[in-house]
Amino acid sequence: MPGRLEGKRALITAAGQGIGRATAEAFVAEGAEVFATDLDLALLDGLDCETFALDARDDASVRAGVDRAQPDVLFNCAGFVHHGSVLDATDDDFAFGFDLNVHSMFRTIRAALPGMLERGGGSIVNMSSACSSVIGAPNRFIYGATKAAVIGLTKSVAVDFIKQGIRCNCICPGTVESPSWHDRVKALGEEMGSYDKAMEAFVARQPMGRVATAAEIAALVVYLGSDESAFTTGHPHIIDGGWSGQ
Ligand SMILES: NC(=O)c1ccc[n+]([C@@H]2O[C@H](COP(=O)([O-])OP(=O)(O)OC[C@H]3O[C@@H](n4cnc5c(N)ncnc54)[C@H](O)[C@@H]3O)[C@@H](O)[C@H]2O)c1
Numbered sequence: 001m002p003g004r005l006e007g008k009r010a011l012i013t014a015a016g017q018g019i020g021r022a023t024a025e026a027f028v029a030e031g032a033e034v035f036a037t038d039l040d041l042a043l044l045d046g047l048d049c050e051t052f053a054l055d056a057r058d059d060a061s062v063r064a065g066v067d068r069a070q071p072d073v074l075f076n077c078a079g080f081v082h083h084g085s086v087l088d089a090t091d092d093d094f095a096f097g098f099d100l101n102v103h104s105m106f107r108t109i110r111a112a113l114p115g116m117l118e119r120g121g122g123s124i125v126n127m128s129s130a131c132s133s134v135i136g137a138p139n140r141f142i143y144g145a146t147k148a149a150v151i152g153l154t155k156s157v158a159v160d161f162i163k164q165g166i167r168c169n170c171i172c173p174g175t176v177e178s179p180s181w182h183d184r185v186k187a188l189g190e191e192m193g194s195y196d197k198a199m200e201a202f203v204a205r206q207p208m209g210r211v212a213t214a215a216e217i218a219a220l221v222v223y224l225g226s227d228e229s230a231f232t233t234g235h236p237h238i239i240d241g242g243w244s245g246q
Pocket of ligand 1: 013014015016017018019020037038039040043054055056057077078079080081100127128129130172173174175176177178179180181214
């Protein structure tokens with residue numbers, strides 16, 4: 001049985017840990033030729049595919065990575081969660097959030113799309129979040145604004161290239177277990193005076209009573225990257241344990 005991504009070259013940003021890493025592993029298991037990249041090269045150790053450093057905030061780094069990978073599937077996973085309301089946000093934080101969470105996708109898509117068009121098609125999967133234009137989450141002002149922008153960016157790319165074999169979708173996860181999520185639980189725990197209470201608060205947001213595993217999110221990226229989703233483009237795909245479905 002051929003893998004669901006057999007014959008496809010896939011470039012993944014932020015594949016060192018969390019959802020990006022789980023997706024690199026799932027893509028390898030499904031037969032893709034995977035180019036797993038991260039700002040921090042050391043985090044890519046142990047992955048069974050080609051790995052190299054790529055800074056999604058740096059155009060030269062992105063262009064070099066795309067030249068090397070020549071991807072049919074591009075998974076834009078890099079992103080950062082700022083904590084706080086509009087009154088906590090600084091101009092620098094706001095600019096950083098948009099640069100890493102949104103502008104990075106402009107860079108990678110601009111670099112990867114001409115090759116995809118030349119080869120007759122491609123699938124782009126962008127990382128948004130349930131916290132976006134789907135729902136507002138407390139203290140996620142910069143994050144929610146950036147992830148809503150990802151949905152608009154996704155739709156725009158999808159509509160412009162739909163006749164040329166390019167699909168562009170984004171995914172909107174709820175809370176997902178990852179190293180940075182554990183850091184956020186710790187930070188909230190310090191604010192609330194108890195790590196356990198912070199954990200309870202995060203889990204309580206998910207009606208299923210648990211957070212997602214990174215592998216559960218990777219399964220959706222495999223589907224969107226593969227030809228199984230050939231009739232699907234221009235959509236945010238919500239995978240949030242029922243958070244926004246209530
Ligand atoms: N964890 C969640 O609850 C959750 C929910 C919804 C969406 N997301 C999104 O999923 C993505 C991954 O989050 P995660 O929690 O799985 O992983 P994470 O936040 O634990 O890891 C992020 C990775 O991004 C890398 N990175 C940072 N800056 C980079 C840059 N400039 N270029 C390339 N790589 C860079 C880091 O080195 C790290 O390996 C993010 O876009 C995040 O917003 C996460």
